[in-house]
Amino acid sequence: MPKTDSRDKTxxxxxxxAPVADYFxxxxxxxxxxxxxxxREGAMNVSEIGEATGLGQANLSKHLKMLTEAEILSRxxxxxxxxxxxxxxxxxxxxxxxxDRLYQRMQQKADQFKRLSAFSPSKK
Amino acid sequence: MPKTDSRDKTxxxxxxxAPVADYFxxxxxxxxxxxxxxxREGAMNVSEIGEATGLGQANLSKHLKMLTEAEILSRxxxxxxxxxxxxxxxxxxxxxxxxDRLYQRMQQKADQFKRLSAFSPSKK
DNA sequence: ATTATATATAACTATATAGTATTCTAACAA
DNA sequence: TTGTTAGAATACTATATAGTTATATATAAT
Numbered sequence: 001m002p003k004t005d006s007r008d009k010t011x012x013x014x015x016x017x018a019p020v021a022d023y024f025x026x027x028x029x030x031x032x033x034x035x036x037x038x039x040r041e042g043a044m045n046v047s048e049i050g051e052a053t054g055l056g057q058a059n060l061s062k063h064l065k066m067l068t069e070a071e072i073l074s075r076x077x078x079x080x081x082x083x084x085x086x087x088x089x090x091x092x093x094x095x096x097x098x099x100d101r102l103y104q105r106m107q108q109k110a111d112q113f114k115r116l117s118a119f120s121p122s123k124k
Numbered sequence: 125m126p127k128t129d130s131r132d133k134t135x136x137x138x139x140x141x142a143p144v145a146d147y148f149x150x151x152x153x154x155x156x157x158x159x160x161x162x163x164r165e166g167a168m169n170v171s172e173i174g175e176a177t178g179l180g181q182a183n184l185s186k187h188l189k190m191l192t193e194a195e196i197l198s199r200x201x202x203x204x205x206x207x208x209x210x211x212x213x214x215x216x217x218x219x220x221x222x223x224d225r226l227y228q229r230m231q232q233k234a235d236q237f238k239r240l241s242a243f244s245p246s247k248k
Numbered sequence: 249a250t251t252a253t254a255t256a257t258a259a260c261t262a263t264a265t266a267g268t269a270t271t272c273t274a275a276c277a278a
Numbered sequence: 279t280t281g282t283t284a285g286a287a288t289a290c291t292a293t294a295t296a297g298t299t300a301t302a303t304a305t306a307a308t
Contacts, residue, residue: 017157023222025152029266033141046285059267061286071229080275080284090225094218098147101214105195153296170255183297185256204254204305250308257302264295272287278280 026070027091031055032063035084036091039073043085150194151215155179156187159208160215163197167209 026032031053038044038052050060064084067073074087086092150156155177162168162176174184188208191197198211210216 014154014158017154017161019226020219020222021152021154021157023226024148024218028145028149028152030138030141030145031266033145034138037141056268057285058269058287062266065286077275077285082285088225090221094148094221095144097214097218097221098144101212102143102147155296171253180298181255182257182299186296189256201255201305206255252305252307254305255303257300259298259300261298262296264293266293267291269290270288273285275282275284277282 023070026066026072027094029063031059032067033095035060035063035067036072036086036095039084039086040092043076043083045078045081045083047081049084147194150190150196151218153187155183156191157219159184159187159191160196160210160219163208163210164216167200167207169202169205169207171205173208 034053034055035049038049044052046057046060046064049055049064050057053060055063064073064075068075068084072086072088072091073084076083076085158177158179159173162173168176170181170184170188173179173188174181177184179187188197188199192199192208196210196212196215197208200207200209
């Protein structure tokens with residue numbers, strides 16, 4: 001019965017994790033989240049996105065390329081301009097999950113702070 | 125009626141995105157995903173995690189610190205050993221969403237390849 | 249106290265990448 | 279054609295960070 005050699009540390013699992021890590025990496029930069037955020041409303045061309053985000057042209061272009069290669073955005077040239085659009089709305093699910101959780105935590109901490117505040121007169 | 129100055133490009137949205145980006149950044153490294161993956165089964169101490177993942181001791185220690193500060197893991201010293209445990213299972217939701225999507229895409233591409241293969245005899 | 253062991257920290261190196269300045273390409277307009 | 283504009287590609291710099299080696303800390307055992 002063939003069995004995986006457990007001594008081989010460099011073996012299997014790593015390769016499967018790489019694409020997942022790469023995907024999260026795309027979402028791990030503020031500039032790219034900014035871009036995604038302003039495309040929630042619908043397609044925009046590069047100049048428009050640039051104005052909305054304040055990102056430099058070359059920089060923006062690189063980020064758009066990354067997002068497109070990750071199949072998060074789609075690219076549609078129209079004459080001289082190029083329009084980008086959300087291709088995979090799942091990213092918003094991901095962002096919302098994270099946002100909600102971060103918000104919960106803040107709430108919780110604020111709550112604890114209020115409750116345990118050293119200067120409150122009571123707490124019986 | 126006070127209105128946000130839309131000329132101020134460096135203003136608001138960025139700060140709100142930073143914590144989200146930071147959270148995704150924690151999940152964007154293979155080594156950390158490896159760690160999370162092996163903690164799915166339950167708490168483990170550092171040595172055990174090291175054996176399971178093959179990561180070096182100091183490196184592992186740094187990753188565990190990051191994951192703990194992100195409140196993804198909890199840290200429980202027990203004598204000389206320190207046990208780490210998943211504190212926020214939401215990460216698995218996130219990973220599953222991404223995995224499922226990546227899998228769908230692969231399926232889809234394989235499918236297209238099969239269908240359009242230049243060497244197939246027929247296609248009607 | 250002394251030693252051994254588990255984990256953390258510090259210092260360092262090497263690599264990846266965000267941002268920028270510059271050049272290139274392609275579409276449209278004159 | 280020539281020029282103009284939008285976007286992409288290239289080259290470069292500066293910073294961040296993964297990994298490693300070496301050192302420090304802390305608990306347990308002798």
